[in-house]
Amino acid sequence: MNNEQLLSKLTPPEGVVDVILDTDAYNEIDDQFAIAYALLSPEKIRVTGICAAPFFNHRSESAADGMEKSYDEILKLLALMGRATFADKVYRGSTAYLSDEVIPVMSEAAEKLVAEARAHAPQSPLYIVALGALTNVASAILLDRDTMVNRTVIVWLGGHALDWEHTKEFNMKQDVAAARVVFGCGVPLVQLPCRGVVSELHTTEYELRHWLGGTNPLAEYLMQNTIDYCKNKGGAWSKVVWDISAVAWLMNGERVMMRQRILPSPIPQYDHHYSLDFHRHPIGYVFHVKRDAIFDDLFAKLRNEKK
DSSP, X not given: OOHHHHHHHTSOOSSOEEEEEEEOTTSSSHHHHHHHHHHTOTTTEEEEEEEEOOOOSTTOSSHHHHHHHHHHHHXXXXXXXXXXXXXXXXXXXXXXXXXXXXXXXOOHHHHHHHHHHHTSOTTSOEEEEEOSOSHHHHHHHHHOHHHHHHHEEEEEEOSOOTTXXXXXXXXXXXXXXXXXXXXXXXXXXXXXXXXXXXXXXXXXXXXXXXXXXXXXXXXXXXXXXXXXXXXGGOXXXXXXXXXXXXXXXXXXXXXXXXXXXXXXXXXXXXXSOEEOOTTSOEEEEEEEEOHHHHHHHHHHHHTTOOO
């Protein structure tokens, strides 16, 4: 793949594209919105699979437990959407993080990502929307680098803005080795940084109740799940719905919902900062999201309205 071909893949695609979601769905409340958003956007997105990603925090006992809980949360969401038959396209992911940058963590998800990529031509790639640690995606790259680099585009919500004080963002810091594999292999990559960029995507209890309350079981679940997650904060609160940004990127060609620039791929370091090498291959780097445009599209689809 030459530089011109790489740059063309860093532009939001035209027409309907095949997408696999890679998600730590039980980690908090935003993955659920993103999964629903993708499935409710058939004018742009054909979801061919959903992979459960590992996570480890106060909502899990280990990376493996986080992956399993995410798998169950994906199935729960599909049932709420009346799409339980899609369950055969949900895949369990890694039960541990990468131990180094050479050995993949074998999983159903990593193998499925490679198989799906092989079924796509370089000129019509598979889009992988990654919403958690990059373990599954990096493992697929380590299994078949040539296929993944030439036949996929990775859209990742993770890391912080380049001018942020550190890279201790949850998706990044869980598996820095995986991030280094993905950022270093030459795959077409679009990064949506968290703090400093996507952190603009706040919503509130009032807004959720106004737009989603009393509409349908899916919208009610997403609304109440967010309120319950935030209710112990005390005082005024708002919640960033991070992961919807990666789905919205795919629709940015028709609706201008964000802005990006092309820059050399930064190097995630194990001491939680980026190094820069201006000779590295280019990636797409989103530097601004249009909060109202994204939520307007999301809420309309969740309410079963047509834009």
